[in-house]
Amino acid sequence: MSKTHKIMLGGMELIPDFSGALYVPDYETLIIADLHLEQGSSLARRGIHVPPYDTAITLKLLEEVVSAANPKRLIFLGDSFHDGEGETRLDDTHLITIRNITSSYETIWICGNHDPEPPQAIGGQGAESLSLGPLTLRHEPSLPSPSSQSGEGGSPQGETGGDLGAESLSSSHPIRRKGAAFPTSWRRREDNFEIAGHLHPGCGLTQRGRRLYGKCFVGDNTRLIMPAFGAYTGGLAITSKAFAGLFNEAETHAWMIGQAAIHRFPLSRVQRRD
Amino acid sequence: MVLRHRSVCVKFQFMSLLPTSFVQWFSERGWQPRTHQLHMLELGLNNENTLLISPTGGGKTLAGFLPTLVELAEPHETSGIHTLYISPLKALAVDIARNLEAPIAEMKLPITVETRTGDTPHSRRQRQRIIPPDILITTPEQVSLLIADPTAAHLLRSLKAVIIDELHSVVSNKRGVLLSLALTRLKSHAPKARFTGLSATVADPDALKQWLSPSTQLVFGNAGAPPKIRILESAERVPWSGHRAVYAIPEIYAEIKKAKMSLIFVNTRSQAEMVFQELWTANEDNLPIALHHGSLDVAQRRKVEAAMADNKIKAVVCTSTLDLGIDWGDVDFVVHVGAPKGSSRLLQRIGRANHRLDESSNAMLVPSNRFEVLECEAARHAAAEGAQDSEYPTVMKLDVLAQHILGCACAAPFDVDQLYTEVTSAFTYRKLSRELFDQTLDYVATGGYALKAYERYAKLKRDSSGKFRLAHPLLAQRYKMNMGTIIGAEMLKLRIAGVRNRLGKRVVTGGRVLGELEEYFLSQLRIGDTFLFSGEVLRFEGLDEFGALATRAPGRDPMIPSYNGGKFPLSTYLAERVRGILADKSKQQFLPHQVQDWLNTQSWASALPRADQMLVETFPRADKHYLVCYPFEGRLAQQTLGMLLTRRLERWGAKPMGFVASEYALVIWSLGDMSAMIASGKLSLAKLFDEDMLGDDLDAWLAESNLMKRTFRNCAIIAGLIERNYPGKQKTARQVTVNTDLIYDALRTHQPDHILLRAAWDDAAEGMIDVHRLGAMLKRIKNQILHKALERVSPLAVPVLLEIGRESIYGDAHDALLAEAADELISEATRLV
CATH class of the missing domain: 3.40.50.300 (P-loop containing nucleotide triphosphate hydrolases)
Structure with a gap:
């Protein structure tokens, strides 16, 4: 078992798991980003015949992680399927596995860019984004606040920050659908804390001439981006442009998933490119 | 012509x-x-x-x-x-x-x-x-x-x-x-x-x-006059270790001054940069000296070639980029810096000065360390005899076959039986079984998985006449983009950058392309780091969407790229000759005196093995215990050996800490006293070096080996499983395609007999882990291990011990530390009592 790390965000304690999942003890909630189920068959449709074993591997790991954490609630942070039709390609045994999970735990599927519609036939409910106490959970990280912009890197391209539509659920419930809270892209981040996925963060460093690379959690004091969970998902270097301007660099850390444990590094240690 | x-x-x-x-x-x-x-x-x-x-x-x-x-x-x-x-x-x-x-x-x-x-x-x-x-x-x-x-x-x-x-x-x-x-x-x-x-x-x-x-x-053709090859008899001290040959620069410079046009061959790009820079510093007469290697921009290389053709150049420092091809100008002298690696390779390079067939070509070998002196001597003799050690043709690559099958389908629907007959008519596939061919075909069509999940996404489909045809014309398009068998390291374009100050900020914009650099190398640079490229000291300025940016930083000390050796391992043939020189005093008389002294000291401080023996030395040093062996089988095979021996030593309680392999030797260090373990019979060298290590131990190691993953990636690209990444094209999160390491892991657990794993294993056995060569060596040394339990490091062991930690330090500190370490070791090894 790996050393337990604690990530503090908005006064809440978050526990990163070696699998790439994130546990929120205060809410007994397990968060998992970017499952990318049926990625193999999705690529196969385009003639890229990667081994058709990804869904089996991902679900096996998911079952293990979920039963070990035994949370009250499961939140999938989007891109749970590699494409919108992924659900329909699930093999029967996998369908049963997922249904078992969704019937045993309260499950919320946040929509991602790969799977913009919530799944229909596997249980659980869909959402665009969610609030968990002070934390906002969404698939794509929102645009950076002006104060956190630094260096020469511009802001990433993308839609404006707001999640539109859905009305609030019961306010006594810690989880509610997000209203159209942020009509403009420039919003204050200080009183808003975010957990997102989408970017599949990864980082590397060189030690004694050897280059080590792995998926990672990456975050500063206002935002945490989770690694992708899926069997075939890799890690995009957090030094790459997609991450530009997302973090207040001085306060950013990466929790790198090694071969047997999670290791925490200040950004400067894993940042070999600016 | x-x-x-x-x-x-x-x-x-x-x-x-x-x-x-x-x-x-x-x-x-x-x-x-x-x-x-x-x-x-x-x-x-x-x-x-x-x-x-x-x-x-x-x-x-x-x-x-x-x-x-x-x-x-x-x-x-x-x-x-x-x-x-x-x-x-x-x-x-x-x-x-x-x-x-x-x-x-x-x-x-x-x-x-x-x-x-x-x-x-x-x-x-x-x-x-x-x-x-x-x-x-x-x-x-x-x-x-x-x-x-x-x-x-x-x-x-x-x-x-x-x-x-x-x-x-x-x-x-x-x-x-x-x-x-x-x-x-x-x-x-x-x-x-x-x-x-x-x-x-x-x-x-x-x-x-x-x-x-x-x-x-x-x-x-007419064989021509035999070449005249000599080894530089340096007045300077030949280094114990390293690949820089800096000691020889004044002497090389003097020689190229005398010649009309010289080619100075080196083994790697970083060596080329280094030798070029040193020569340039020594170039008091302002001789036109040029640099030619594969990472330089094509236009720049063409310029050098044209200048050679016009005989406007005095010397060119080059890598294998000038091994082949037509003759440029009147080259009359070839210098080979570093190990020649093989007789055929050396003859080919020396032939570059063979402008007139009936006149001898003139060549000088410059060893960059003491073991290379032995290798140069072996190569000189072999080349003088015209002995060839070129490789046997590569045959039967299943990933290549897969690519070919798809290519055939792009042209027209094909009949399977006919294609099989056609393929096996090639020398390279004459031993291909029908079963393996069918498996490869199945791979091309649907991925070749035990779980038949992709039948409806097949790339090849059978038509009514029973022929296989391409399922979609787009696949032909993709084939064209991805075909070929050269998978380089991921390269990024390097451009010279302009820097302006705007509103108090440094704004860097890209300019002319200088060439390409490995992404791996660039990923280790911080902004402001300096390095040698294209004969200039450059300052790294970061990356943009087109690649890397750098500015000129003349007068600064560069951080020299780490030596990237091992591309061409020492040929088996030359290795045998090197062992012959070590074993035979009469063959050592041609060696420079300092090298003879080195070997003499070795023979009384430890031993010089017979040609059929392998010497194993064990000795304590500082708080650790060392085992050094000298198989002379090249870095790749010895790296594999090191990996396998470490596992065994671990199991047998010697507590190994690490190992380093050079082209000639392997050193393993441990906490346990291996000399004592051997003396007490707790550790048997015969058992340690037993061929059975190529069974389970090898499999277990490969399961986790990065080398295997890299080999697999190449096979996966050649076989068309995944698409190539083009240099300079940065991936975005959305485009991240599947990482081959993950595919490798999935296949190993779910389908270990998959054809691509087989192809990768096959490649690795010949290349990255060189199992064939290791196997032959283990057979050769059976019952022929000469063990010496020593009190301190032996002269022969010094070079490989100096390699320890070499990779982790750069720049001046690197050399200062190495020099310090070297002096310590040398005085220790040559101390009389």
Whole structure:
């Protein structure tokens, strides 16, 4: 078992798991980003015949992680399927596995860019984004606040920050659908804390001439981006442009998933490119 | 075109084959065709398959073209490509075409010549399709693309001749394997065409002949005068370790000053940069010295070549980029810095100074450390005898076969039985079983998985006539983008950057392209780090979407790229000779005195093993215990050995801490006292080095090995499982395709017998982990281990101990630390009592 790390965000304690999942003890909630189920068959449709074993591997790991954490609630942070039709390609045994999970735990599927519609036939409910106490959970990280912009890197391209539509659920419930809270892209981040996925963060460093690379959690004091969970998902270097301007660099850390444990590094240690 | 003013004993019966215009052309220039050129002409006109083996400067290219030129000398209608000329070097296609156009113009022959390479614009390819030239000069990849084109049958309908240049180099890798398959297609399209191979001297001409076609006739060119090779007798101290050869720079400079034009060959790009910079510093006379290596921008390389051709250059520091191809200018002296690695390789390089065949070429070997002195000595003797140790052709690569099968489907639907027969007609696949072929076909169609999940997404589908056809035309498009067998390290373009200050901020913008650098290397740089490239000290300025940016930083000390050796391991043949030198005092008399002293000290401080023995030394040093062995089997095989021995030592309680392999030796250090363990019988060297390590231990190690993953990635790209990444094209999160390491892991657990794992294992066994060589070595040393339990490090062990930690430190600190460590070790090793 790996050393337990604690990530503090908005006064809440978050526990990163070696699998790439994130546990929120205060809410007994397990968060998992970017499952990318049926990625193999999705690529196969385009003639890229990667081994058709990804869904089996991902679900096996998911079952293990979920039963070990035994949370009250499961939140999938989007891109749970590699494409919108992924659900329909699930093999029967996998369908049963997922249904078992969704019937045993309260499950919320946040929509991602790969799977913009919530799944229909596997249980659980869909959402665009969610609030968990002070934390906002969404698939794509929102645009950076002006104060956190630094260096020469511009802001990433993308839609404006707001999640539109859905009305609030019961306010006594810690989880509610997000209203159209942020009509403009420039919003204050200080009183808003975010957990997102989408970017599949990864980082590397060189030690004694050897280059080590792995998926990672990456975050500063206002935002945490989770690694992708899926069997075939890799890690995009957090030094790459997609991450530009997302973090207040001085306060950013990466929790790198090694071969047997999670290791925490200040950004400067894993940042070999600016 | 290499034609020399030289009279040869010409066989006159062949002369009659030469049309008068040709005879006249030769005599106008005061030339005479050479015997082998005429012999090639005769065989060619009889439509025989031929293989010409001749050293550099033998007029090979003209010999290959002569039958074609004679056949096409009469006015004719071009009804398709007559002759396909295939050269492994795309850069040379244009030069060869130019050299061919001269005699064609001078003899007023009605022959059209065109080139087709990766750089040929689309419009010209289209035109070549409609109006094909008589002679098409092209590369192996283009031939594969040609046969994958639906118009192939039409274009090749009147093909009469196929000429493959530098065949010795082509057959030694996967490019050759792919070409051999493309040739089977050419043979099917044009069953009457003749095949001609042009090759430098090789160890096994028969294998090369078979590769081309079983009916091939061998023609040998004049061997020329034997080369004069000497080893630099330096007045300076030859270093114990390292690859920098800085000690020899003044002496190299003095030699190139004397010569007309010199080529200075080195083994790696970083060595080239380093030697170039040192020479430049020593260059008091302002001699025109240039640099030539594969990472430099093409235009820059062309400039150097042109300057060589005009004899405007005094010396060129170069890597293997100048190993092959046509002669540039009047090179009369070759310097080889560092280990020659193999006799054939050295002869090929020295041949670069072989401008006049009947005069000896002149070469000097510059060892960069003491073991390299031994290797140079071995190579010098082998080369003087003309001994060849070139590699046997590479055969049976399943990833390459998969690529070929898809290519065939791109051209037209194919019949499976016919394709199998065609494929096995190639020398490279003569032993391919039908079962394996079918598995490869299944892989191409649906991925070849036990779980039949992708039947409906198949790339190949059977049509009503039972033929396999491409499921979608887009797949042909993708094949064109991804075909080929060269998978380099991921490279990024490097540009010179302009820096301005705007609103107090440094704004960096990209300018001219300098060349390409490995992404791996760049990923280790911080902004502001300096490094050597293109003979300049550059300051890293970061990356943009097109690649890396750098500014000039003259006068600063560069952080030199880490040495990237091991690309060409020491050949088995030379290794044997090196062991022979160590074992035989009489062979050591030719060595420099300081090296003789080194070996003498070794023989009393420890021992010099017999040629059939392997020396193993154990000794304590500081708070650790060391085991050093000297297999001389190259870094790759010894790295594998190190990995396997460490596992065993771990299991047997020696508490190993790490290991380092050099080209010659392997050192393992541990907390446990291995000398004591051997003395007490707790550790048996015979058992430690037993061949059974290649069983379970190897499998267990490979399961986690990064080398295996890298090899797998190459196979996956060649086999078309995943698409290539193009340099400079940065991936975004959305585009992240599947990482091959993850595919590898998935396959290992779910389908360990998958064809790509098999292909990767096969490659690794030959290449990255060199299991074949390791296996042969373990067999050789059985019962032949000479163990010496020493009190301290031996002289022979010093070089490999100096390699420890070499990779982790850069720049000046690197050398300061190494020098310090070196002095400590050396005084320890040579202390008398």
